[in-house]
Amino acid sequence: MKGKRVYKDKDGDLLLASGDYGKDVNGDWLARSPKGHHGNLRNHTVIEHDDKTITVSPSILIKEIKGSSYHGYLEKGIWREC
Secondary structure, three states, X not given: OEOEEOOOOOOOOXXXXXOEEXXXXXXXXXXXXXXXXXXXXXXXXXXXXXXXXXXXXXXXXXXXXXXXXXXXXXXXXXXXXX
């Protein structure tokens, strides 16, 4: 799934739909997986490419309190599930 970079709105909010990613007001990268899981990428290396897509390493594992999870990669803005 191709993701989309999102920028803060006029109020400083970062509204992410499934597959989106962007920087919050503190400069932290956030992402919402293709399945809707929301995660902070502060423990990952994020490379921003000239076309404004990102590559994240290592793989992204998001576990939610309610028990669901997502594990995959985000490479040049393309999500790939493990």
